[in-house]
Amino acid sequence: MLKSKKNMRSKRFAAGLFITTALSTIALETPAFAEYSFDQTFDAYAWSGYNYCDAKMVGMLWNQDVTQGKAIIGNKILNGIGEDIPLILAESRAAYNRCNWEDTAYDYDDALAVARAWNLGSVADAKGTIAFKVTNGDSYMIEQALGR
Numbered sequence: 001m002l003k004s005k006k007n008m009r010s011k012r013f014a015a016g017l018f019i020t021t022a023l024s025t026i027a028l029e030t031p032a033f034a035e036y037s038f039d040q041t042f043d044a045y046a047w048s049g050y051n052y053c054d055a056k057m058v059g060m061l062w063n064q065d066v067t068q069g070k071a072i073i074g075n076k077i078l079n080g081i082g083e084d085i086p087l088i089l090a091e092s093r094a095a096y097n098r099c100n101w102e103d104t105a106y107d108y109d110d111a112l113a114v115a116r117a118w119n120l121g122s123v124a125d126a127k128g129t130i131a132f133k134v135t136n137g138d139s140y141m142i143e144q145a146l147g148r
Contacts, residue, residue, distance in 0.1 A: 034079060041074030048077055053099035053134045054089060061092040089137060099135045101127040106134075110146060117145040 036044075045055065050073050052066065059069025076082050101111075108123065115126035133141050 036075060036078050038071060040078060041071045044074035044077040045070040046074075048073060048082070050085065051105060051134070051139065053103045054085075054137075056099055056103055057089055057092040057097050057135070058085070060097040061088060061095060086137075093136065099131055101131045104130055104134045106130050106142065110142070114142060114145050 055069035055073060056066045057069070058064075058072050059066050062068075062072070064072070072088075073082075073085055076084055106114075111123045111126040111130060114120065114130060115123050118126070118129070120126045120129060130142055133139060
């Protein structure tokens with residue numbers, strides 16, 4: 001029985017070593033991504049459906065500005081890895097990055113309408129709620145409240 005346990009440990013060690021080696025090899029052979037101009041990446045961002053707050057959140061995750069956040073989003077889309085963007089946004093939220101009212105596409109009248117629709121105490125409360133919803137990717141809730 002003791003011999004069987006040693007044999008099993010040896011097999012586990014060998015399997016672990018194989019997996020580690022395989023993962024190291026894969027990491028070294030990551031494919032290169034195409035380089036795109038700023039105009040190309042900005043156009044891809046502009047047509048993507050992501051908003052200013054999303055770009056700010058992506059930028060903040062890597063200590064970059066909004067312009068770089070837009071370029072990162074566009075670059076990911078152009079390189080066929082746009083499905084990574086929701087994961088990046090979730091990671092940015094987990095790092096407590098947030099957008100402000102000014103980072104949203106809504107105006108005072110929208111805030112007033114949301115305050116009325118959701119029975120919020122004031123326009124200031126609505127602005128905070130809107131910023132929170134946009135930060136968390138829930139802009140559709142605001143659009144519904146506005147009847148859009």
